[in-house]
Amino acid sequence: MNVKTFIKKYTMVIALVVVFIFFAIWTDQKLLLAQNLSNLLIQNSYVLVLACGMLMCILTGGNIDLSVGSTVCLIGAVAAQMLTKHNMNPIAVICLCLLFSVLIGMWQGFWIGYIHIPPFICTLAGMFLFRGFGRAILESKTIAITQSEGSVGKKFLDIFASYIDVPGLDHSWTIKAEDRTVEVKLSAFILGIVIAVALIAITILNRAKKAKKGYKQEPAISQFGKILVIDALVLAYTWKLALYKGIPVMAIWVLAVVCIYAFITSKTAFGRYFYAVGGNEKATKLSGINTNKVYFMAYTSMSLLAGLSGLLVAARVGSVNGDTGNSFEMDAIGSCFIGGASAYGGSGTVGGVMVGAILLGVINQGMSIKGLDNNWQYVVKGGVLLIAVIFDVVSNKKTGKAG
């Protein structure tokens, strides 16, 4: 691989690194503080989760779901009311809310997949509908989730917004770091080591399997090089987490969603069908694949994740109001396109989309630390989105196929 193809392949990763370094310097390394890095993940958890679902919609042909912000609000409202008004068991609340969001998704998926209503219009209607229902359920008020010890509200918050704490392990060691004395949450760093070792082990096993069967492999240097870089990042990041409260439970939820969607899109037949529909719907249909169902599933999964996002956001903020989730859909859509998903469908990866989402997150966080107001964050976000898509289109054109 020469420099040119390397840059082309990892453009967004390189952009992310550059932007990250820029903000790290510009904020006098405040961005690198453990607390900020931990919050970077938590504050953007909803984007990461939504972007996974949005990718599935976009894969089917550049279709988007405008209703997710409203669904976040509606599900958050339902959860908040169940917890505060009815004192329901938090596990039951979560299950019911996720079930409810699946129903919302099936409602939209049915119109889009089987009746062929254009997704843009159908989800625009959903955007109004669900926002309206959400506000009605909230009775135009802000509902705060009770946090008193032992209440159902507290239990609910613990499931999403607490930090993992292993007794005996996490309180035994304090060091001086970042100009203060901190308790090192060893569990976080141990998890980092486990992930790092597991990645190396999986790579070695995979290579052995391929070698045994005589299949072509990636050169060892580049493959292990990549893994080592990832391992170093994992270790560095988990070390930072260890210095600030440990592993946020929210990170585990996000990680689970991302891994599941990465697996579905890259390894399963079910995921392959989304790419096929976006690549050529007619050909896919004539290959015996139920394309209606693919659309249906895309929007069902999108709303499920929007529901999960609603719970995450409600737990993180601790309250829900009529504006909760406003313009979340735009963040998710933006992440997908910055992350290299095609606006015409048929291409894009979960990994790329994650890079896009984190890039947006870093910009947000960096600018917040610098104390720039929201307005400028919008300007920068818009600029980055435009540049990313222009770059994508232009670079694809230049290496387009010979006519």
Next chain:
Amino acid sequence: MAEFILEMKKITKEFPGVKALDNVNLQVRPGEIHALVGENGAGKSTLMNVLSGTYPYGTYSGDIVYNGEECQFKTLHDSEEKGIVIIHQELALIPELSIGENMFLGNERKGRFGIDWDRTYHEAGEHMRQVGLKEEATTLIKDIGTGKQQLVEIAKALSKNVKLLILDEPTSSLNEEDSKMLLDLLLGFKKEGMTSIIISHKLNEISYVADKITVLRDGSTIETIDNADHNIDEARIIRGMVGRELSDRYPSREHNVSDKVGLEVSGWTVHHPIYTEKKVVDNVSFNVRRGEIVGFSGLQGAGRTELAMSIFGRSYGTGVSGKLKIDGKETELKSVRSAIEAGLAYVTEDRKGNGLILSESIAKNTTMSRLEKVCSKGIINFDKENAVANDYKEKLKTKTPSVQQAVGNLSGGNQQKVLLAKWMFADPEVLILDEPTRGIDVGAKYEIYCIMNDLVAQGKSVVMISSEMPELLGMCDRIYVMNEGKMVAEMPASEATQEKIMSAILQSDKK
């Protein structure tokens, strides 16, 4: 006047990794019809794109001399200003606009305030008369057939004051009648002094219209053959194109037709999906035995594709009725999936639109119709998938560096092979091939015929729908003839001739 209206000298054009044109020379005299032939990927379209400015001056090397002056076209507009108009294989018309609007698209007839519609439609009507198109200028493009759309393209060229008309595969989607009309139109223009360059795979047409034939092979000019008498031997052209003699255009095979019937259809009727009272296929019955190649002949719009697609899991039409037997067992195929599972495969005529995902790799396309065969519990085994794709690549001699290559980067013939591989992988007992050799070169055609022979040798049944009669006569055991949705004749290939087929069609028209 100069001896040549157009001279292209030492044109070289490179794409990343490929030399598409290598020192190509082309000389065209005023008022002649000059044919450009060559296998797919020989560089014909690239050469014409250089000429028209689609590839702007500076991205190629060499000189273009037109009407005695050296030209450096930077855009399509530059070349059109000089009277060079190119009509592409894929028509560039907008279905929802009228004939008149399309004709002056980007070249609108302006009045004092905006577009002068009276003038637009008046002038459109005049140009339509020149090409013998009897339609109203206000008719929408989507409401006229492909043949007439091609005429609109030519009329559009006339409206631009064309001096040199370039046609890229003008007849590839036309039936014989429309093709003949189009070629005669070109001959008419020639009398009026217009120069044309025509790219075509149909050698009989070239022999009919062309005065000079330039053969390209692998990006180089091989020769320019004189065809003043319009009676050139097709084998002579083929020799230039492939660089060897193709003594036999159809591979021989042993005719081992078994008694077992693979597919039997009786009383099959299909209605149009939108105009539901219209019968597109009307009470059609036919059968294919195992080990047999059965041909379907007919004009464009005879209902052959619609018949095939409606059998293939009702992927076309409404109100489908009739009986379907596979291996003697009566079945009802309500979805494409059930058709595939019953052992049926339909290889579409429109490989780019309905067959392949151009942006995806060969491997992914190959396994698409039966992805579960390389999966375990829904998880794809990529090693197995690649092995399968490589296997078919070897078997079908697909020319590609790797099965990870995107299908869109392949030539037409190789794309067709990938499409065949996709359906062979589905392991059907009955294959319906719809125009399997459309728009592909002679060498690739031969290889596709060989694959068909292999399939029937394994005891499978093949249905071949084709608009090229010589191909049906050369390949089939039996030939059915359809016209306007009805089955009008059935004959053993040994007794069939082009005249017999045509007269069957014409006689049914009279009824």
